Amino acid sequence: MLIGVAVMLIIMGTEFVPGGKSKKKHSDAESPSIGDYESILEDKLTDLLASVSGAGRTKVMVTLDRTEEYVYIYDESKEEEIKGDGGTAKSSTKTSYIIIEDGKSSGESGLKSVIIMPKVKGVAVVCEGGDIPSVKQQINEIVTSVFDIPSTKVSIAKMKQK
DSSP states (O other): OHHHHHHHHHHHHHTSSTTSOOOOOOOGGGSOOHHHHHHHHHHHHHHHHHTSTTTOSEEEEEEESSOOEEEEOEEEEEEEEEOTTTOOEEEEEEEEEOEEEETTTTEEEEOEEEEEOOOEEEEEEEETTTTOHHHHHHHHHHHHHHHTOOGGGEEEEEOOOO
């Protein structure tokens, strides 16, 4: 039982150690910008493609189709009015968004329920093995399957020699 308590204390202690793997919730201020999002995608794809046999040094550029999109929480109320015998029926819907105060700038903003990140529009890859047909095919298959884009949106070229 003491061992179990000791293990739990160690696990809980890692939540407070800098650099520890804690499950940290990000606020709006900490969410990545579009530039950061692009960079993250490019870095991950560069690492992945550089591991392809024959690819060699690799550079990647990713383009996105739009900026992020926010879905806000709202309250919807419906009103129905029916008038007498064979009269007219009238209904209306009222939508009101949930507003929160921003403590930093003393402003107000809508409460976000979801942030939809943009989709990849196209990818350019420059690598040392970009002139080898089998390497180009492997890179093309990886990029098209990872981002679910057609092969016409992927460009692969050979890196110039130093």
